Each structure stands twice: as structure tokens, then as C-alpha cells.
Amino acid sequence: MYDDVRDAVAQVLDPGKLQYVVLLHFESDECGGMDRFLAGAPSSALACSAASVQLNLTGWNYRGRVEGHEDGEVIDLGAHKLRFLETPHVHHWDSMMLYEEKTKSVFPSDLFIQPGDQPPIVTDNLGTEMCGFYREMGIFAHEDPVRHVVDRLERLDPDWIHGMHGGSLPRATIPQFVRALREEPFAYQGKVLGRELPS
Amino acid sequence: MARIDEIVDGIYWISTTVTLTASTSASISS
Numbered sequence: 001m002y003d004d005v006r007d008a009v010a011q012v013l014d015p016g017k018l019q020y021v022v023l024l025h026f027e028s029d030e031c032g033g034m035d036r037f038l039a040g041a042p043s044s045a046l047a048c049s050a051a052s053v054q055l056n057l058t059g060w061n062y063r064g065r066v067e068g069h070e071d072g073e074v075i076d077l078g079a080h081k082l083r084f085l086e087t088p089h090v091h092h093w094d095s096m097m098l099y100e101e102k103t104k105s106v107f108p109s110d111l112f113i114q115p116g117d118q119p120p121i122v123t124d125n126l127g128t129e130m131c132g133f134y135r136e137m138g139i140f141a142h143e144d145p146v147r148h149v150v151d152r153l154e155r156l157d158p159d160w161i162h163g164m165h166g167g168s169l170p171r172a173t174i175p176q177f178v179r180a181l182r183e184e185p186f187a188y189q190g191k192v193l194g195r196e197l198p199s
Numbered sequence: 200m201a202r203i204d205e206i207v208d209g210i211y212w213i214s215t216t217v218t219l220t221a222s223t224s225a226s227i228s229s
Contacts (some may be wrong), residue, residue: 001215004201008213011203079209103207120204131209160207168206 002033016041019076022082023048024109025095026056030164038064044081047075049086051094069096085152089145097149104159110139111146112177114166122167127180134186136194143187150181 009015018041025029038044045065048057053068053174069075074106086093091110098107106191114126115133140146153161161169161177169177190197201215 004215005213007200007201008211008215010206012211100210103210105207105210117216119213120202120206160210162206162210162212168210168212 001029002036003062005033006037018044019077020045020047022046022098022107024097024107024164025092026052027092029060030098030109033130035062035064047082048095049084049096051086051088052096055094074101085149087145087149089141090138090149091141093147097153099156099158104157106153106156106161106181108153108161108163111149112162112163112169114162116164118167120167122169122171125173125176126166127177128184130177131180131184132187135189138188138190140187143181143185147182147184150178154178163189 002020004017009018015037019192021034021037021041021044023034023046025031025186034046038046045067046062047069049066050070053066057066069084071084074086075082075084079102083099083101085097085099087097087109090097095109097109097111099105100107113130113133114122115129134140159171161174163169191197196199202212203214204212206212
């Protein structure tokens with residue numbers, strides 16, 4: 001996966017000139033290969049939540065430059081500004097999200113997931129499918145911390161939500177997913193990755 | 200080869216498939 005993603009990035013910019021690699025939570029499908037991106041970009045730094053540094057990076061033999069960010073801090077890239085949102089338990093203790101101020105874009109990590117192959121921009125209402133997928137995978141322990149963050153994201157009034165699994169949601173599609181998260185159950189119900197565990 | 204599309208003003212969508220679902224990530228060019 002690393003080679004595919006790196007080659008795609010290379011169509012837009014030189015991966016050797018990356019300034020930051022941002023880690024939203026510590027799972028291999030989100031952060032696998034981060035060390036290779038950083039090794040290939042000598043001036044780059046890993047940016048993650050302050051909690052990720054304390055809980056996960058410390059003691060993992062990570063030797064690269066790392067910045068742990070707290071809620072509200074901003075990385076100014078010039079054309080874009082990345083504001084950090086600490087979002088504990090959505091879905092890990094150290095989870096965070098990003099808000100890009102120029103394009104009013106939220107990078108919500110694994111929230112607003114859409115199962116299956118999706119186009120780059122999703123306009124279908126897949127809110128019910130999203131909640132069903134969460135119950136099947138068992139990635140959220142409880143609805144409350146998630147709904148608290150959904151309220152917070154709604155106050156940002158984003159134009160875009162760019163999830164890490166699925167397509168980007170434009171402004172008109174976002175309320176359908178928000179409604180599902182408010183009204184439908186999606187927390188852990190005894191299944192992990194589709195496997196029923198003993199009650 | 201992963202697919203890449205510009206969504207909005209320097210925000211790119213990169214799509215590649217892993218075991219469980221279609222996995223995507225977005226990168227930002229400054």
C-alpha cells in the first residue's frame with residue numbers, strides 16, 4: 001500500500017519535500033509506512049496528537065522528528081492551515097481530527113466511514129450503511145463521545161468531510177450522515193471485525 | 200496503482216484497497 005500511495009502523491013508533489021506526515025490515530029491502515037514517508041523526506045516531521053506521543057510513540061523506538069499537538073493548535077502550511085481537534089474515544093483514546101481552514105474541510109479519521117468501493121465524491125445517503133458497518137466492526141465503544149464530536153463538527157459548518165475510508169462528503173451530503181449518527185445505534189454490540197464474541 | 204483525484208483546491212483523494220474495505224486517504228499540497 002505504501003508504494004501505491006507514494007506513487008500517487010508523486011503525481012502532485014515530490015514526496016521528498018513533504019513537510020508533515022499527519023497521523024490521526026494509531027492503526028496500521030492509517031499509519032503503516034509513516035516511517036518510510038518520513039525517511040524519504042529529510043525535512044519532514046510526524047504530526048499527531050499529544051496523547052499519541054505519550055501513549056504510543058514513546059517506547060516504540062521511533063527516532064524521527066515528532067510534534068504532539070493539543071486541541072486548537074494550528075500548522076500553517078501557507079496555502080492551508082490545519083487546526084487540530086482532539087477527539088478522544090472516537091475511536092481510540094488518542095484519536096484526533098483536522099480542520100483545514102481555507103477549504104473548510106474536516107479530516108475525521110474513521111468517522112463518516114462508507115463501506116465498499118466509493119467514488120471520490122459521495123452524494124448518496126449511506127448513513128444507515130455507515131452505522132451498520134460500525135456495529136459489525138465494533139470500532140466505537142459508545143455513542144456518547146462520538147455524538148459530542150459530531151456536535152462540534154457541525155458547529156464548524158464544514159464544506160467538506162474527507163474520511164479515511166470512502167469518498168469525500170460535500171456540504172449537501174453531510175447532514176444525512178450526521179442524522180444517522182444522532183438517531184441510529186452504532187456502538188459496540190458484541191462483534192469485533194464481524195466476529196461474535198462470547199457475552 | 201492508487202487512484203488520485205483533486206477534490207477541492209489542493210486537497211487530494213487517494214484511493215487504494217486493503218483487506219476490509221476501500222481505504223482512502225487525503226493529502227494536502229501547499
